[in-house]
Amino acid sequence: MAPEAITFRGRQDGEEYEELEQIRRYEDFTTIDWIQESIAERNRRIREERARSACRGPRGEITPAWVWSQFQRLLSAGESAFVMTLVGVIIGINAALISIVTKWLSDIKMGYCADGWWLNQQFCCWEVDSDEEFCSSWHPWSTVTAARWLLYVIFAGVFAFVAAHLVRTMAKYAAGSGISEIKCILAGFVMQGFLSFSTLVIKSITLPLVIASGLSVGKEGPSVHVACCIGTVVANWFQKFSRSQGKMREVITAASAAGVAVAFGSPIGGVLFSIEEMNHIFRIKTMWRSFVCALVATFTLSVMNPFRTGKLVLFQVTYSRSWHFFEIIFWVILGIFGGLYGAFVVKLNMQAAAFRRKHLANHGVAEAVVLAVLTAMVGYFNRFLRIDMTEMMSILFRECEGGGDYNNLCQQSVQWSMVNSLLLATIIRMGFLVISYGSKVPAGIFVPSMAIGASFGRMVGIIVKAIYLTNQQSGIFSSCDPDLPCITPGTYALLGAAAALSGVMRITVTVVVIMFELTGALTYILPTMIVILVTKAVGDFIGTRGIAEETIRFNGYPILEQEDHSLDVAVSEVMKKDLTVLYASGMRVQDVGK
Structure with missing residues (x-):
């Protein structure tokens, strides 16, 4: 068989394998086969190297096709940094919008701004220096305490109803914190739809409503979930990440760091959170990607300055005195x-x-x-x-x-x-x-x-x-x-x-x-x-x-935990003593039933 035919047949097999790899999907609530994923990633790299080598001339000379392949290789090398930057920017913008809407909804329960209904109490009373001064632009809903209390309760109930109804009818995975499920996803557990675009939209809409309703819950955990949804949606736009479960997990880990970073205004804390809490298997490359994503997200939030105070979060504070x-x-x-x-x-x-x-x-x-x-x-x-x-x-x-x-x-x-x-x-x-x-x-x-x-x-x-x-x-x-x-x-x-x-x-x-x-x-x-x-x-x-x-x-999710095991315990202490034994002969059906 001619070498050209062999080369053509090899390329055809590679294309068919790639097509099958794209079609293959893990079933919902199953665990990723990381060995198979690593083999597929290795084969993909081998095919790409062979394709670049085939672009040279018969005697190894440089051709336009080889130059183009090197340019594509350069773009691929910078693709990860671009994706991390894009994910960080979107997470920062989303966090700023959620903070602005949450503050307005929280204040609307108490009253409204006469200068503009879209202004929260802080912006409505911007010229007032302290909380004790009277603000003529901000009006409570009523001067009667009982009426104010009733409206406060009604607003809380309406906000909670809208949020819960949207979650139940449009995105069931938008409920809860999401951190537990993301830990399992990073460990290789498949939950289709948990990081989908619909979950991202519904959770971004309902999160301000829930916080404004006054429920004793926070937005930091859901912020991590929203950030991971953003990371997954953006990464799926790029074939390099969408076809590799391992690379997708790296993006999700980096997004979780950015979610904590914008929630607390703490980029380094976000990176440490992704190491200490989210992912048990953490590589240096993933840490740097998490740092870039968290830094970009925090910088974007700082540029948008949602509270117009220079603070990334409301409870940021400084102290001038020491301790004893x-x-x-x-x-x-x-x-x-x-x-x-x-x-x-x-x-x-x-x-x-x-x-x-x-x-x-x-x-x-x-x-x-x-x-x-x-x-x-x-x-x-x-x-x-x-x-x-x-x-x-x-x-x-x-x-x-x-x-x-x-x-x-x-x-x-x-x-x-x-x-x-x-x-x-x-x-x-x-x-x-x-x-x-x-x-x-x-x-x-x-x-x-x-x-x-x-x-x-x-x-x-x-x-x-x-x-x-x-x-x-x-x-x-x-x-x-x-x-x-x-x-x-x-x-x-x-x-x-x-x-x-x-x-x-x-x-x-x-x-x-x-x-x-x-x-x-x-x-x-x-x-x-x-x-x-x-x-x-x-x-x-x-x-x-x-x-x-x-x-x-x-919830019964599968996850391998790194626990410290005692080495000085006798085997007899951990073995079961009352065993159920099935004998090879001499047993009746009623004995098996027992």
């Missing part, structure tokens, strides 16, 4: 709270999920509406539950001298009533979070946990400040400068938020970096590390798993 060593005692208390909070919420939420699956599986819309209405009815009468959680954290994190005296929060004369309000906010929000997380709407647990930790931490900070003011001559406070404020309650709110987030998610380094990027203060890295260390120790002692791992176990 005697405060470590109280930080340990915050760490213990974080560990106990994580164990409590994870256990009770799994029980609530079991109840939901058994009794409320077909009533997702009604459940969401009832939860939103109950949350609004109860939360309206507490100053810290009435406002949006991100806005509440921005208030609790502030120093009193930096415009943080919201509703007399820093006034010593009402400090104990503030303690009561913060304690009630902590308990009530914790209860609503347990029953709300997992409902059939987009729902995250990051911000609610941080809000619970912030309210508890601020309460502890106020108590510590009161102890200092009544015992200034005590030796424990000898390091305090009498001419300067000694205790900053806002820092306790920040550390409490870190403890609660670490306790429920069981992540450590990521939380430290996120808190550092939120504050920009190197001074508070050590306090954050101490709190997270205590939180982890308490969680390890109790044996708590992260909420994402427990959700995976509850």
Whole structure:
């Protein structure tokens, strides 16, 4: 057979194989065969190399076809960077739009702007310097308290109904956080439609509605899901990624980093989150792609500047004072709270999920509406539950001298009533979070946990400040400068938020970096590390798993976990003792039935 015929036959076989490879799809709820994927990727590279070599002349001379193949190779090399950049830009734009719409919907429950219905309270009262000053352009819906309360509850119920109805009828995978499922997808589990365009659109629309309804859920987890949807949709436009499951997973990992980055304004924290929480098998190449995607997404969000304050998130804050060593005692208390909070919420939420699956599986819309209405009815009468959680954290994190005296929060004369309000906010929000997380709407647990930790931490900070003011001559406070404020309650709110987030998610380094990027203060890295260390120790002692791992176990998704195994356990201790034995002979049918 002539060499030309052999070459032609080889190309034909390669084209047929490529066509079959494009047609082949994994079945839904199956696991990817990574060995087969690696073989297919290797064969694809071999075919491309052979095709480029065949472009040279008979004696190896350079031809126009060879030049064109080298140009295509150069474009292919830069394709990954282009895709990561494009995904990051779209994630940043989407995050900015969601933040703007969420703020407007949250404010519309309280009133409207006379200068323009499309303006939220911040933009409507842009010329007002502080929260205490009167804003003539912003009008509440009524001057009667009962009417304002009723409208507040009605808005909450309507927002929850619209969101739950859209999820049920148009994109069932838009419900929940999405982090647990994405972890399984990155491990090779196939869930067709979970990262589809319809899920992206519906979750982007319903997420602001859910947050504005006042449900005790957050947008950070769903933001990761939305970002991964964007990464999948964009990557499918390019054949290099759409035909390779491995490369597609790299894009999803990078998108998850960008989702956390825009949610917290923390690009490095987003990259660490994708390493620590999302993907157990992480390569350096994937880390750099995650960093590029997170950086571009954060830069895009910064350029759009959704809050017109230069901040990427509402609760970004800076501190001008340092801390004292005697405060470590109280930080340990915050760490213990974080560990106990994580164990409590994870256990009770799994029980609530079991109840939901058994009794409320077909009533997702009604459940969401009832939860939103109950949350609004109860939360309206507490100053810290009435406002949006991100806005509440921005208030609790502030120093009193930096415009943080919201509703007399820093006034010593009402400090104990503030303690009561913060304690009630902590308990009530914790209860609503347990029953709300997992409902059939987009729902995250990051911000609610941080809000619970912030309210508890601020309460502890106020108590510590009161102890200092009544015992200034005590030796424990000898390091305090009498001419300067000694205790900053806002820092306790920040550390409490870190403890609660670490306790429920069981992540450590990521939380430290996120808190550092939120504050920009190197001074508070050590306090954050101490709190997270205590939180982890308490969680390890109790044996708590992260909420994402427990959700995976509850839903029965397959995932291989990297667990530490004991090597000093006897084989007899792990073997089953009561065995069911089938004998080769001498058994009757009734014996087999038993």
